[in-house]
Amino acid sequence: MKISKAFxxxxxxFHFNAGSCNGCEIEIVATITPRYDPERFGIxxxxxxxxxxxxxxxxPVTKKMGPVLRRVxxxxxxxxxxxxxxxxxxxGGVFYDSYNLEGPIDEIIPVDxxxxxxxxxxxxxxxxxxxxxxxxxxxxxxxx
Amino acid sequence: xxxTGTLLTGYGFWNPVILILAGxxxxxxxxxxxxxxxxxxxxxxxQEKPYISGNPEPEKNAxxxxxxxxxxxxxxxxxxxxxxxxPAHSGDLNDYMLWYxxxxxxxxxxxxxFQ
Numbered sequence: 001m002k003i004s005k006a007f008x009x010x011x012x013x014f015h016f017n018a019g020s021c022n023g024c025e026i027e028i029v030a031t032i033t034p035r036y037d038p039e040r041f042g043i044x045x046x047x048x049x050x051x052x053x054x055x056x057x058x059x060p061v062t063k064k065m066g067p068v069l070r071r072v073x074x075x076x077x078x079x080x081x082x083x084x085x086x087x088x089x090x091x092g093g094v095f096y097d098s099y100n101l102e103g104p105i106d107e108i109i110p111v112d113x114x115x116x117x118x119x120x121x122x123x124x125x126x127x128x129x130x131x132x133x134x135x136x137x138x139x140x141x142x143x144x
Numbered sequence: 145x146x147x148t149g150t151l152l153t154g155y156g157f158w159n160p161v162i163l164i165l166a167g168x169x170x171x172x173x174x175x176x177x178x179x180x181x182x183x184x185x186x187x188x189x190x191q192e193k194p195y196i197s198g199n200p201e202p203e204k205n206a207x208x209x210x211x212x213x214x215x216x217x218x219x220x221x222x223x224x225x226x227x228x229x230x231p232a233h234s235g236d237l238n239d240y241m242l243w244y245x246x247x248x249x250x251x252x253x254x255x256x257x258f259q
Contacts, residue, residue: 016198048195068198074190077182 010042011133013083014052014076018069018103019095020059023119024086028056031122043129049076054132057111060088060095061103073109079139081112081132085125090114 015028032038032045046052049072061069073082082105087093089105105111112135115128151158185191193201212219219226232243 050191050195071190071200072195072198075193075195077185077191 010044011054011129011136012044012046012052013054013056013129014047014049014072015045015056015058016069016072018057018059018065018089018105019062019101020086020088024058024088027119027122027125028058028085031125036122036126038126038129049073052076053080053136054129055080055082055109056085057082057089057105057109058085059103060092060098060101061105061108062100063102066102066108069105069108079136081136081139082109083113083115083128083132084111085115085120085128087116087118090116093118 015025017025028045030036038044045056049055055073055076057069059065073080084090084105088095089103089111092098092101092104095101102108113128113132115124117124120128148159148161232239
């Protein structure tokens, strides 16, 4: 695999909660603790989608959060990748077929990597982030 | 005094050459920062709009703070005065002429009575 420019700088991630029960949030926070310490590789959470390369989305996407998620995704500079964390974002999970859902996530925005689990362990989230980073490198290398 | 000379005020100094150089250096730094920005953004898309926690950008009129807000303490302190004066300013020229002639007649009457 050709190493692109993306490898030369840090991967910054923005976390978006689209109606999650907070289980996935706890695991994401556990992922950025010193036990796993992804920041030693420059991987960290940022406070604005305008600063990010990776959008981490949790939750089944409620009707209220659908337009917000779409707007946040549109505001991220290209190239960008989306990581769906948790089963809810993939299928609705325990909220499947609820009257209150606009999701799952890939019906709102394109998703590049899925991390299943309720909630997924930090190791699984890190694996998803690394997979997303590889996709980002391919995108920056010119892949459509 | 020569134009490029240094003016000593006792508290500091002023030199136009240093000011121009500082302006040029600041401009260069600003240009280099601007140059590092992403130039491939999609024009006219959401990427140009501010991030307000994912909420739509309000109309400018809805978030504009009027200059009158600067005088809030002043108008609040004199609200007894303003509550009477503001209704009198109707914007109708006839009202203003009535006030003008009314006050003038009153002054003339005072002058005639107390002369």
